[in-house]
Amino acid sequence: MIDINLIRKDSEAIRQRYLKKQKDIDFTQLLQWDEQRKQIIATVESMKAQRNKVSALVPQLKKQGQDVTATIAEMKKLGDEIAQLDKQLAEVSAQINDFMLRLPNLPDDDLEAGGKENNRPIKVFGEKPHFDFEPKSHIELCQSLGLIDYERGAKLAGNGSWIYTGMGARLEWALLNYFIDSHIKSGYTFMLPPYMLNYECGLTAGQFPKFEDDVYQISNAEGKKFMLPTAETALVNLYRNEILEESQLPKKFFGYSACFRREAGSYRAEERGMIRGHQFNKVELFQYTTAEGSDKAFEEMVNMACGLVEGLGLHYQLSKLAAGDCSDSMARTYDIEIYIPSMNVYKEVSSASNARDYQARRGNMRYRTADKKLQYMHTLNASGLATSRVFPALLEQCQNADGSVTIPEALRKYLGGMEKLVPVK
RNA sequence: GGAGACGUAUCGAAGUGGUCACAACGGGCUUGACUCGAAAUCAAGUAGCCCCUUACGGGGCUCGAGGGUUCGAAUCCCUCCGUCUCCGCCA
Numbered sequence: 001m002i003d004i005n006l007i008r009k010d011s012e013a014i015r016q017r018y019l020k021k022q023k024d025i026d027f028t029q030l031l032q033w034d035e036q037r038k039q040i041i042a043t044v045e046s047m048k049a050q051r052n053k054v055s056a057l058v059p060q061l062k063k064q065g066q067d068v069t070a071t072i073a074e075m076k077k078l079g080d081e082i083a084q085l086d087k088q089l090a091e092v093s094a095q096i097n098d099f100m101l102r103l104p105n106l107p108d109d110d111l112e113a114g115g116k117e118n119n120r121p122i123k124v125f126g127e128k129p130h131f132d133f134e135p136k137s138h139i140e141l142c143q144s145l146g147l148i149d150y151e152r153g154a155k156l157a158g159n160g161s162w163i164y165t166g167m168g169a170r171l172e173w174a175l176l177n178y179f180i181d182s183h184i185k186s187g188y189t190f191m192l193p194p195y196m197l198n199y200e201c202g203l204t205a206g207q208f209p210k211f212e213d214d215v216y217q218i219s220n221a222e223g224k225k226f227m228l229p230t231a232e233t234a235l236v237n238l239y240r241n242e243i244l245e246e247s248q249l250p251k252k253f254f255g256y257s258a259c260f261r262r263e264a265g266s267y268r269a270e271e272r273g274m275i276r277g278h279q280f281n282k283v284e285l286f287q288y289t290t291a292e293g294s295d296k297a298f299e300e301m302v303n304m305a306c307g308l309v310e311g312l313g314l315h316y317q318l319s320k321l322a323a324g325d326c327s328d329s330m331a332r333t334y335d336i337e338i339y340i341p342s343m344n345v346y347k348e349v350s351s352a353s354n355a356r357d358y359q360a361r362r363g364n365m366r367y368r369t370a371d372k373k374l375q376y377m378h379t380l381n382a383s384g385l386a387t388s389r390v391f392p393a394l395l396e397q398c399q400n401a402d403g404s405v406t407i408p409e410a411l412r413k414y415l416g417g418m419e420k421l422v423p424v425k
Numbered sequence: 426g427g428a429g430a431c432g433u434a435u436c437g438a439a440g441u442g443g444u445c446a447c448a449a450c451g452g453g454c455u456u457g458a459c460u461c462g463a464a465a466u467c468a469a470g471u472a473g474c475c476c477c478u479u480a481c482g483g484g485g486c487u488c489g490a491g492g493g494u495u496c497g498a499a500u501c502c503c504u505c506c507g508u509c510u511c512c513g514c515c516a
Contacts, residue, residue, distance in 0.1 A: 041476050045485045052485090055497045059443045068496085075496035198506095243473085364474095374473085 001100050001361040008034065017106050020113040020323040030099050037092050044085040051078055101203070102210055105358040107323035108332040118322035119335075125306070126315035128339060133401040137342035138392030144403055145395075146424040147171065160263065160278040167421055171407075172281065174414035175387050175394075176256060179283040179308055183254040183384060186304055188285065191255040193234030196225040204240055204363030205233040206329030206355070216260050231255035231284040232381040239288065239377070240363040246370055249377065250297055251288040254384060256281070280388035287380045290367065291357065294378035298354045301382040302334050305350040308385055312408045314397050315339045317346055331356045336385075338393040349389045352382035395421075 007014050011027040018025050054075055061068050112118040142148035147168025153161045164172050184190060196218060202208035207215065207229065216227040228234055235255050244251075259282050285304060287297045302318070309316045316338045326333040330353035337346030357376035360366065366374045398406045405421040412418060 038476070041485080045476065048486090049484055051496080055443075058496070063444085072496045077496095079496065 001358060002103060002106055003357075003361070004034070004096075004100060006106075007031070014106070018104070020107050020111065021104065021326075022113075022115060022324045023104065025103070030096065033092050033096050033099075037089065037096060040085055040089045040092065044082055044089060047078060047082050047085070051075060051082065098209070101362070104328035105206075105326075105331050105355060107326060108354075111320075111326070111332060112322040113324070114322050115324035116322065119319045119325055120322075121317045122320050122334075123306070123318040124315075125310055125317070126313070128315060129341060129397050131341075131399075131401075135341055135396065135399060136403070138340070138395045141395040141399060141403075141405065142168065142392075144423045145405065145421045147395075147421070157278075160276070162277065170415060171411070171421070172387055172391060174411045175385075175390060176281060176283060177414045178311070178411055179384055180254070180256065182308060182311070183283070183285065183304070186252075188252040188254045191231075191235060191253050193228070193231055193255050193257060195228055195257060195260075197228050197234060197237070198225055200240065200363075201228075201233055201237045202226060204359055205236050206327075206359060206362065207233060210328065214262055216262060227260035228257060229261045230259050230282060230381075230383075231257040232286060235284065235286040236359050236379055236381070237363060239365045242365060243374065244288075244365075244367045244377070246290060246367050249288055249290050249367055250293055253286045254283055255286065256283045258282075259386075277388060280386060282386040282388075283384050285352075285382040285384040288365070289378045289380065290369075291375055291378055294354050294356060294380060297378075297380050298332070298352065301380060301384070302352045305336055305352055305382050305384045309336060309338060309349065309390070311410045312390070312394060314390070314393055314408075316349070319346075327351075327353070329353075329355050329358055331358065338389055339397065340389070340393050341396045347389045347393070349385050349393070350383040353380065355379045355381070 002014075007027050007030065011031065015025055015027065054071060058068055058071065061071070112120065136144070139150070142150075145168075146166055147164065149163040149165050153163045156163070180190065199208060202212070202215070215229050218225045218227065232255075234257070235253055238253075239251075258279055260279050263276055263278060285301050287294075287301065289297045306316075306318060316336055319335045319337055321333045321335060333351055333353040335348045336350040336352075338349045339345075340347050356378050359379045360376040365377050365379075367377055369375055394408065395405050398408065400406060400420075403423045407415060407419055407421060
């Protein structure tokens, strides 16, 4: 949520900023509601002041033996009018609130305007591998090496689900352990959040109300929850409705969770295999910072995520996303895109974003500065990393002519020193 | 799954229709006094949101959340959320 005062002050300037995201937003109606709201408040509150005054008087008058029937009748009438106005106020407030909740974050000023086509690579690590043999796709490798059972995955849970089997499961787990150990070394606190979250969590993260259909909803007699699409959704809610001291910031966390996404209608033929599934594993970095501290934190988290891919020796590029390609809640986003040889494309393995105070406003998360002022925190998140694309990139980039795959040095200690994955008979 | 208890400020806790909710009482914290300093003691101060106001200031809302009854609700009623205790079941 952005500060409504920005719109009150200069709605045209805000409109211009959203145009960079290719969103033309009309604030006329909002400003009308806002005026209406203020008027109602002014009226109803003076009426309430009157009621409070008289109500305090009633017991005194009674004590003095005076007849208060007329006063009470008057107050009943006033009470009815107040109820009427309160209802109107609730309605217009709900409209304002809904409008504000659906408004995306403002893009940082230094971002390119426009969509995906204006994303800019700002760093490249390594280079495209050259094979003097016909390289296999990760799907072929997963099958020949016995890492993934796609068919039975689909049998169990439908399209977009797979089973890590044997060495595949061990490799997946090794990746996660490698990520986790690295973040612990960086001083981040390890968190294992619940996978089923309540509605408020989605609201604070910025997932709801706009994108309720993107997640799996669980509904039964006990109530309604949803499966988290990323650990960020849980971690961003840690301090919902809390006030921290400035000295407690920054807070640095990372969480592991399986992530669940419907990905409805997004299935594409070239994304066969494990590129886009309904469930995948991800370690997520998360920070709460002061307003002044978030730029530094952002750099730190981007570097950490890059370091993980570099530690595996895999070729990737870092892209600075154009305003329109940043997700709705984020003021800026850098993507780490790893190279997948069989597709000859770069696929996102990490998305690092600064939400600034957008999520903090939604979740009412503030801190008290040294001079006792209340301010909204800044929240940042970065995947560190999602395995579902590292895994195929690793297989494809590290494959050998004999059909084996060389395991990156950094992972070997998690695999009992194993150096190669070899085809199963 | 069965039975019960509870949710009040930073914490403990009183209040069970208007007279101690502009939140008692106690602890903590901050500042000041006393002190060489500390302890002890004394004094003052210790939420947030919204509206009006250049300001000073004024007003409204918040006792887990939402709704209801009432002229008036922390207090009575309903729904939901959460916590705890006991029993049952279970990894």
